[in-house]
Amino acid sequence: MDFFDKVSEGQIVPVVVIDDARNAVPCAKALLEGGIVFMEITMRTTCALDAIKEVVSNVPGITVGAGTVLSVDNAKSAIACGASFIVSPGFSAEVADLCVAEGIPYVPGCVTPTEIMAAAAKGLNVVKFFPAKVYGGKSAVKELAGVFRNVKFLPTGGINTDNLEDYIGEPYIAAVGGSWVCPSDMISAGDFAGITARSREAKGKIKAVKEGRS
Ligand code: 3PG
Numbered sequence: 001m002d003f004f005d006k007v008s009e010g011q012i013v014p015v016v017v018i019d020d021a022r023n024a025v026p027c028a029k030a031l032l033e034g035g036i037v038f039m040e041i042t043m044r045t046t047c048a049l050d051a052i053k054e055v056v057s058n059v060p061g062i063t064v065g066a067g068t069v070l071s072v073d074n075a076k077s078a079i080a081c082g083a084s085f086i087v088s089p090g091f092s093a094e095v096a097d098l099c100v101a102e103g104i105p106y107v108p109g110c111v112t113p114t115e116i117m118a119a120a121a122k123g124l125n126v127v128k129f130f131p132a133k134v135y136g137g138k139s140a141v142k143e144l145a146g147v148f149r150n151v152k153f154l155p156t157g158g159i160n161t162d163n164l165e166d167y168i169g170e171p172y173i174a175a176v177g178g179s180w181v182c183p184s185d186m187i188s189a190g191d192f193a194g195i196t197a198r199s200r201e202a203k204g205k206i207k208a209v210k211e212g213r214s
Pocket of ligand 1: 158159
């Protein structure tokens with residue numbers, strides 16, 4: 001199963017902000033215990049690269065990627081630390097070229113037809129739709145998907161337990177992303193049981209939607 005098939009099966013890519021690398025492994029284990037198999041560690045903190053390394057070395061069951069990748073240098077460092085996928089808030093042709101050359105899945109942020117076309121020209125057909133809530137939510141994704149039939153979307157930004165069901169289960173949605181399953185305050189407070197509970201709740205909702213639609 002390739003990365004994007006696995007994403008479509010998993011349906012959730014948590015966006016994780018780690019302020020202290022010591023929290024990375026317990027956070028990864030908590031997500032995994034709740035049934036989540038992806039973790040996008042954002043390059044927004046000074047310890048992000050250490051956090052990626054820690055999880056790659058210690059939690060083999062979770063696929064770790066780097067988020068908030070803003071430059072080729074960011075992407076190179078994250079790949080060197082073992083990141084299996086790269087996510088950006090916007091589209092970067094340079095990061096796309098690097099990832100294609102390295103064979104690393106790249107999910108760029110695209111909210112306009114022009115950005116989606118730029119990504120598709122690089123062979124990228126899964127894009128992050130961020131910030132989903134601000135750019136029109138599900139109805140905007142649906143309109144774009146009607147035109148770009150080969151593209152799948154990873155809506156992120158403003159997604160939580162209450163609106164998850166709006167997105168999940170549509171053929172043009174690869175998965176949803178977001179911080180709500182492991183927000184920074186829960187990570188910093190060491191509330192890993194709470195993270196597992198939120199993960200289980202989200203996975204349960206996804207299962208229910210999928211069973212209802214099948
Ligand atoms: C991201 O980087 O994708 C967003 O910060 C996640 O948005 P959220 O915190 O609203 O889930």
